[in-house]
Amino acid sequence: GIQVEQSPPDLILQEGANSTLRCNFSDSVNNLQWFHQNPWGQLINLFYIPSGTKQNGRLSATTVATERYSLLYISSSQTTDSGVYFCAVGNNQGGKLIFGQGTELSVKP
Amino acid sequence: SAVISQKPSRDICQRGTSLTIQCQVDSQVTMMFWYRQQPGQSLTLIATANQGSEATYESGFVIDKFPISRPNLTFSTLTVSNLSPEDSSIYLCSFFVLAGTDTQYFGPGTRLTVL
Numbered sequence: 001g002i003q004v005e006q007s008p009p010d011l012i013l014q015e016g017a018n019s020t021l022r023c024n025f026s027d028s029v030n031n032l033q034w035f036h037q038n039p040w041g042q043l044i045n046l047f048y049i050p051s052g053t054k055q056n057g058r059l060s061a062t063t064v065a066t067e068r069y070s071l072l073y074i075s076s077s078q079t080t081d082s083g084v085y086f087c088a089v090g091n092n093q094g095g096k097l098i099f100g101q102g103t104e105l106s107v108k109p
Numbered sequence: 110s111a112v113i114s115q116k117p118s119r120d121i122c123q124r125g126t127s128l129t130i131q132c133q134v135d136s137q138v139t140m141m142f143w144y145r146q147q148p149g150q151s152l153t154l155i156a157t158a159n160q161g162s163e164a165t166y167e168s169g170f171v172i173d174k175f176p177i178s179r180p181n182l183t184f185s186t187l188t189v190s191n192l193s194p195e196d197s198s199i200y201l202c203s204f205f206v207l208a209g210t211d212t213q214y215f216g217p218g219t220r221l222t223v224l
Binding site: 041097 | 139
């Protein structure tokens with residue numbers, strides 16, 4: 001099956017800093033999503049991005065499908081950005097997603 | 110987008126008992142899934158809940174331990190049977206909307222602690 005690797009596993013930032021999270025995957029995919037899990041466990045969909053670039057406020061994401069990686073950019077980080085960021089991929093397996101191990105982000109005031 | 114809810118939000122159960130988790134979506138959706146997130150870990154798919162037929166289980170998960178029902182296009186239940194402390198996890202349902210983008214949305218999760 002597809003392997004999903006995320007880096008870094010942990011990240012500590014000062015408020016206002018920028019960061020880049022990476023997701024590598026081992027096979028071609030037709031579905032890639034980025035999620036944020038807040039400290040209460042709620043999983044929020046950030047981007048559906050199997051290819052190309054999208055932006056939503058301070059967040060943006062780029063997926064280079066031919067090179068099998070995706071990047072999530074967080075600019076001007078805030079304490080509310082803290083939590084775990086997951087990359088999840090799928091490849092025509094009936095909607096099933098395979099999750100990476102996540103990047104745990106902590107933003108300090 | 111559709112709203113998805115789960116009940117209960119959390120529970121503490123005794124070893125050997127069972128817990129049934131309900132998942133409700135406020136509109137008809139094509140596909141529903143159940144995931145498990147063990148403490149400090151990522152999410153793992155348990156099964157796909159099929160409307161009107163048996164669920165499709167992933168490797169390592171069996172129907173006797175995780176029976177699933179999906180009587181209609183808006184509702185599903187997951188039962189975790191014969192509980193042991195190793196079952197302590199967050200259980201999340203999700204749905205999948207085939208409408209241009211294959212975006213998957215997750216419920217708020219059920220946090221289960223087994224004593």
